[in-house]
Amino acid sequence: MTDLSQSPAGAAPRKHGGSLLEQTPRTKRRNAAETRFRAYGIAAITAGLIMLVILVTTIVSKGTGAFQQTFVTLQVELLESKLDKKGERNIEDIKKVTTFGYAPIIKGAMEAAVEELGIETSLKAKELAGILSKDVAAQLRDYVIANPDQIGQTVEFRFLASGRVDGYMKGRVTRDSIVNDKNISPEQLDLVDALAAAGVLEKTFNLDFITGADASDARPEAAGMGVSMLGSLFMMFVVLALALPIGVAASIYLEEFAPQNWLTDLIEVNISNLAAVPSIVFGILGLAVFINYMHLPTSAPLVGGLVLTLMTLPTIIISTRASLKSVPPSIRDAALGVGASKMQAVFHHVLPLAAPGILTGTIIGLAQALGETAPLLLIGMVGFIASNAPETLADGLLAPNSAMPAQIYEWAKRADPAFYERAWGGIIILLLFLVTMNTLAVILRRRFERRW
């Protein structure tokens, strides 16, 4: 103490001496480290945002084209001599005329249109009709079979233009890119320009892309998402109907009733691990069990739904258990204290409080299942072209179908760039579904969350 008292200041040296207006080297280092860390954080967020912007702009710029389609409006004379030679309007006779038999009528309609508009062209009738989709004959035939009384009349039709013409209108196909293309010639593009100038050929919104069925390789312009959307919808029904009750029942038992021992610990670890199992594993399990062993039909949404149920269950169980855990134990005590049984305590008090969390988890699980492609590869839901929407519930569950992500994958791997555009369009639809579901989950959580 004597040494200290002899120090010049006459007092004990202070640990934090010096002016507060000056930073010590230590403080400077500390502040510099914090500044650096903030910079890293901002850089990370910026990188993430840039990726997101790139993703969204790419999807939107490449996909919006799929929602528009080029149509040609033509006056078609439904010649009796071609469609109903006997003139009896017998539906069986009319049905005997194949789509092939409609070709002359389409050619005639094109020739008439070119003549009426006064367009000069060296193209022959067959080449004129070449700018229309191969789907046109079928469209015409369906109409005639549905309205046989119209035979002999002149009816106005809106026909799909071919994929190349559509691509030309959207700027995907250019005069340079078709040099080696057998499907379309520069003369035909001249014709397209002339028809577009005359207002006969135009690009409009295409509802069929959202509601229609997939089409074969040669007719990209006719392909739509509608049927695969139904396939996804039926799968989601199956997932919801199975995964929610099974998952919630399992979670309630594990969380509220099961004794704590090595067996329940083991189950718990396994459930957590199942959530991280690659989805293709569930796919091959579904193939082995549901199709090879139980002989359920391949490509059926029922099987797809069962496989996705297996995949979704761990997600639902984990989120349900988390929300059950978050209900304060005082609520259980209160219920037991007034003489409620364990089950009454759980069902009257704990479950209603956990419900928003359970719903949120379920919706997120469903959204995951909706976007899942890999397991569907193995049960044959990819590559199948469903040409008709299912008509009954049983059909919807058991008839072969595809699903949205599988349909997108299918389009993306086809050769024609027109399908590529549709794949992007399909992704927009899929993302809209997912964003809607996730928003719903957030709203539910915000709306019904209770605080203590």
Added chain:
Amino acid sequence: MNDMTLMDNTVDTQKIKIAAKDVNVYYGDSHAIKDVNVEIEDKTVTAFIGPSGCGKSTFLRCLNRMNDTIDICRVKGDILLDGEDIYDKRVDPVQLRAKVGMVFQKPNPFPKSIYDNVAYGPRIHGLAKNKTELDEIVEKSLRRGAIWDEVKDRLDAPGTGLSGGQQQRLCIARAVATEPEVLLMDEPCSALDPIATAQVEELIDELRSQYSVVIVTHSMQQAARVSQKTAFFHLGNLVEFGPTGQIFTNPEDPRTESYITGRIG
């Protein structure tokens, strides 16, 4: 009913509501309650006092078998309610808890309306035949909980929206709504301010006319104010049990004296 216990139980069952004999409680390997013998009288407030961790709450929770919810908890010995062993295999804890109600340390109303909070017990026990009867039970219980005047105009409001003291009185009303015979209170005032505490204490004194009340408290003043009998627990042992006045003025055991004078605890 267990015949053997009836033979042993020679005391006046009219007066003794709960009799605990050689009760031992274990949490896994730890011995929480050691050979506790206590007789709780009807229409009396019995206070359990003692330092933290002395086992008074554990013992209280044995009286309505709330400890059953803890997996590792084992109870040995006999606890007789009106001469019946409540740990008998044939006893359903749910029926027991309808007879022995409980109020907890932290007010824990259900996140439902005030009416539903009180009506829940009578509903699950089928105490009301119709809506009118249920309304009467709710009103009577809220009056007994000394909270009727404050909430009678807003029975549909959520119970969690009340103040802490009101919530605790609501919980007491909820507990008495099932018409229990014994009311266990685990530090019912520890989360309340002095004014709310005074209201709840007054209420406890009124409840004595109809129930046997057992209250665990950290506050010796509270024990002295509300109870007729006091039990002092220390390290899992029941050190001393007797009339409150005697415990506080003339304790027999030196440990009790040390605790009351503030030397241990």
